[in-house]
Amino acid sequence: MKLPNLSPIPPYAHKNMPRTTATWLDRWDSSLMSSYATPKVVLESGRGALVFDVEGKQYIDLLAGIAVNVLGHAHPAVVAAITKQANLLGHVSNLAATPVGIELAECLLGHLNSDGRVFFCNSGAEANEAAFKLARLTGKEAVVSMSGSFHGRTMGALSLTGQPAKREPFEPLVPGVRFAEFGDANSVSSHMTSEVGAVFVEPIQGEAGVVVPPRDFLASVQRATRASGALLVVDEVQSGMGRTGSWFAYQNPSVAEGEIAPDVVTLAKGLGGGIPIGACVVLSDTAPRFSAGQHGSTFGANPIACAAALAVFDTVDREDLLPRAAALGQTIKARLNEIAPKVKEVRGVGLLQGVVLKDDSAKEVETRCLADGVLLNAATPNVVRLAPPLVISDGELSAALDVLVTAIDRSVK
Numbered sequence: 001m002k003l004p005n006l007s008p009i010p011p012y013a014h015k016n017m018p019r020t021t022a023t024w025l026d027r028w029d030s031s032l033m034s035s036y037a038t039p040k041v042v043l044e045s046g047r048g049a050l051v052f053d054v055e056g057k058q059y060i061d062l063l064a065g066i067a068v069n070v071l072g073h074a075h076p077a078v079v080a081a082i083t084k085q086a087n088l089l090g091h092v093s094n095l096a097a098t099p100v101g102i103e104l105a106e107c108l109l110g111h112l113n114s115d116g117r118v119f120f121c122n123s124g125a126e127a128n129e130a131a132f133k134l135a136r137l138t139g140k141e142a143v144v145s146m147s148g149s150f151h152g153r154t155m156g157a158l159s160l161t162g163q164p165a166k167r168e169p170f171e172p173l174v175p176g177v178r179f180a181e182f183g184d185a186n187s188v189s190s191h192m193t194s195e196v197g198a199v200f201v202e203p204i205q206g207e208a209g210v211v212v213p214p215r216d217f218l219a220s221v222q223r224a225t226r227a228s229g230a231l232l233v234v235d236e237v238q239s240g241m242g243r244t245g246s247w248f249a250y251q252n253p254s255v256a257e258g259e260i261a262p263d264v265v266t267l268a269k270g271l272g273g274g275i276p277i278g279a280c281v282v283l284s285d286t287a288p289r290f291s292a293g294q295h296g297s298t299f300g301a302n303p304i305a306c307a308a309a310l311a312v313f314d315t316v317d318r319e320d321l322l323p324r325a326a327a328l329g330q331t332i333k334a335r336l337n338e339i340a341p342k343v344k345e346v347r348g349v350g351l352l353q354g355v356v357l358k359d360d361s362a363k364e365v366e367t368r369c370l371a372d373g374v375l376l377n378a379a380t381p382n383v384v385r386l387a388p389p390l391v392i393s394d395g396e397l398s399a400a401l402d403v404l405v406t407a408i409d410r411s412v413k
């Protein structure tokens with residue numbers, strides 16, 4: 001299937017470099033740690049929802065760097081913000097404050113509709129590490145996390161991650177973590193004893209294959225934490241920053257009914273629109289806060305990263321991208337439901353969708369889509385994940401869905 005050429009001139013960064021994918025991947029293989037499988041594509045530049053590889057081939061990006069590039073690639077607002085900030089001040093250490101760092105903390109609390117305190121870091125794993133340390137500061141030894149969950153790869157975040165295959169090679173992990181069944185309120189309640197300091201939960205489990213719990217689940221978890229005096233820690237690393245059509249998924253009535261008021265929210269991925277930044281935000285008065293010397297990060301609140309994040313908040317609001325994310329989610333569902341029964345279910349909210357296939361051919365679908373100029377990924381053997389930038393145009397989305405439908409049709413038996 002041939003994609004329309006939506007932007008005829010890829011903006012090459014390096015005019016005189018080798019233009020063969022194989023050459024670059026040989027170099028990748030002999031210089032990078034094989035913690036990731038060897039990639040199939042070498043990307044060089046991008047604009048909006050389009051990216052271009054070293055051979056000049058165009059792709060429509062339905063993955064956005066796994067739910068990171070909320071505003072797509074090289075958005076002028078992000079480019080301007082980081083350029084301006086880099087010209088002013090690139091890094092200062094946490095011995096000094098900066099206007100952008102303070103403005104971003106205020107902006108974040110404003111979008112979380114709450115007073116609170118922000119700790120800035122650089123990734124989702126670090127945001128959850130910080131939250132894990134706050135849970136220890138309650139003086140209680142245990143925390144509850146969910147089966148199938150993903151909270152990051154550092155030892156603490158991995159200890160919270162409910163995926164045995166990722167955990168087992170690194171055991172013994174941090175002790176005290178109990179796993180409840182995601183989506184099952186009774187299972188959560190059964191783990192809530194007086195030693196539990198916090199419950200960690202993703203509103204939608206992205207890495208597990210975009211699993212959306214029953215709408216009353218978060219409210220039930222909140223009731224359980226309130227009853228036992230434990231913190232409710234909501235991991236919005238993947239689901240946050242407008243992706244579901246609300247700023248944060250716990251605020252979205254399609255994800256969680258009732259008023260959810262987390263004690264702690266963790267963020268990263270989309271926060272910086274492609275520039276690394278994470279945050280652990282304490283929202284309740286009763287939750288512990290770090291005192292001076294208890295936690296830190298050299299690059300936390302880096303001014304360039306903070307400037308990028310401010311540009312993301314500003315642009316999503318100014319371009320009214322939240323309703324657009326919600327509406328495009330409906331477009332995706334409608335188009336892919338047309339090919340039932342090869343597609344069993346399209347689950348997700350807004351621009352975080354999991355296409356559940358009838359068999360385990362998600363990897364084959366990913367490979368075919370790549371060949372035909374669409375980036376997405378197999379989150380699990382039978383689930384294709386879509387997390388496009390919020391700025392994707394109707395034409396780009398429609399062309400990419402045509403490719404995906406053909407790939408599913410050919411791959412699923």
Ligand SMILES: Cc1ncc(COP(=O)(O)O)c(C=O)c1O
Binds near residue numbers: 125153237
């Ligand atoms: C819900 C969730 N939490 C935490 C993380 C870890 O984030 P990072 O890779 O930035 O450490 C991820 C990454 O996929 C995630 O999806």
